Amino acid sequence: MDVVHGQGAQIAERVEAFVRDIVAPYERDPRLGAHGPSDALVGELRAKAQAHGVLTPHVLADGRHLSHLDTAKVLRAAGLSPLGPPAVNVAAPDEGNMFLLGRMATSAQRERFLDPLVAGRARSAFFMTEPADEGGAGSDPSMMRTTARRDGDGWIIDGRKAFITGAVGAGVGIVMAKAQEGATLFLVDLPDPAVRIERVLDTIDSSMPGGHSIVAIEGLRVSDDQVLGEPGDGFKLAQVRLAPARLTHCMRWLGACTRAHEIATDYAVRRQAFGKQLIDHEGVGFMLAENMIELKQAELMIDWCAGVLDTGAAGIVESSMTKVSVSESLMRIADRCVQVMGGTGVSGDTIVEQVFREVRAFRIYDGPTEVHKWSLAKKIKRDAMARP
Known part of the structure; x- marks a missing residue:
């Protein structure tokens, strides 16, 4: 991939x-549901994105693909609205899947699965x-229970998957x-009767089209040309995807928290309480100051990791460090925004909630x-034990 x-x-x-101008006004559209924006809404926004060249x-x-450092700028901008990433087609899991297929798919696989x-x-x-609850692979993919067995010139896959983002309405599966x-890793055309959505989970988040599903895979037949890479390469190929995907999550949510901070700041400047503007109360002003500091720290951490990935390094350690640092910082930032805005912050009147x-x-x-952190601690121990 160039x-x-x-x-x-x-x-x-x-x-x-x-x-800001086109997508944000849709944030109260009734087609936004508990399991993400509807495909009709996403399609409408993508048509507008196409017309605007974005x-x-x-x-x-x-x-050609933008460098990771340039992608960081673009995805931060897209993330300024929770609707932004699906609107301009940089949302998870599509962005990460596009990156993986662009790097590892054959030309025929790219035409069939990547181009759409x-x-x-x-x-x-x-x-x-x-x-x-079935002992399956969560954060530890070595516990994988889903199986693929050879059958003639193809494969048959059986198993169950959980928290599969975007499975409802997906056209491409990995x-x-x-x-x-x-x-x-196997590339799959969807929908397929052998891939059955058991239920869509009710989760705390609601920005990703299709939500997150429990999926049963029963007798899914695929051909040899649907294997991504070589049989047995699954963990290695997953790492090609997972380190950059962790980072792009950070990029998008940094954009969202930047917007939440803007909204909270505007509220604190306009709101009067106890004889002065809310921002002039030290407890409020200091929270916004802490947000400013942590937003910049998150930006710098993302750019540092993006620079490492742009050297061609795998960036496994760096992306773990960045994912921890940025996700924890953004949680504190979002929490402060809610606190500054009080009752309004926990309502649906703005996107802060x-x-x-x-x-x-x-x-x-x-x-x-x-x-x-556990993975990083293991590295610290390995490095320490290797010292003379």
């Missing part, structure tokens, strides 16, 4: 204008996590299953904070 540097700021400026803005018309995603004609789902050779919910979920998605 990468281009230096165009992020210009593209981000156009994306920000589109999100659809899938991180992938250029010639197929880049064009915004289809959504996708990444089927890795499994139900914890399924991880345990084959004889080891964990393997939604941003708070979304960021709380983000502390778990793409690896809970504690799992990343």
Whole structure:
């Protein structure tokens, strides 16, 4: 996948204008539900994004992908509204799946599975996590119970998956299953009668189209040309996707918290209480000052990790550090915004309440904070034990 540097700021400026002027007014649209925006709403917004030249803005018309550092600028701009990422086609899990397919798919696989995603004609789902109550793979994919067995010139996949974002309405699936050779990724056309949505979970967040589902996979037949990479490469290929995907989550939610901070600041400047503007009360002004500091820290952490990934490094450690730092910072920022706004902050009158919910979920998605810290602690021990 060819990468281009230096165009992020210009593209981000156009994306920000589109999100603020065109997308934000849709934030009270009745087609926004508990399980995300409807496909009709997403389609309407993507048509507008196409007309404004900002659809899938991180992938250029010639197929080249923006650098991670440039992508950070664009995705922060898209994240200024919870509707922004699906509107301009940089939402999870599609953005991460596009990145993986752009890096690892064959030309035939790119034409069949990647092109519809880049064009915004289809959504996708990444089927890795499994139900914890069945001992399946959650944050530990080595516990994978979904199986893939060879059958003639193809494969048959059976298992159950959990918390699968966007499975409802997806046109493309990437399924991880345990084959004889080891964990393997399979590309799947959806819908397929062998991939059955058992239920859509009621979760604290509500920004991602299709919500998060429990999915049963029963006798799913795929051909050899639907294997991504080679059989047994599943964990290695997942890492190609997961480290950048952790980072792009940080980018999008930094944009959302930036907007929440703007709304809280505007409220604190306009609101009068106890004889003066709310912001002039030290307890409120200090919270906003802390937000300003942590927003900048999060931005710098993201840009540092993006720079590491742009060198070609895997960035596993760096992305874990960034995911922990940024998700925890954004949680504090969103919480302060709610607190500054009082009753209004916990109402649906602004997006601040939604941003708070979304960021709380983000502390778990793409690896809970504690799992990343545990992984980092293991590295600290390995490095210490290796010293002479």
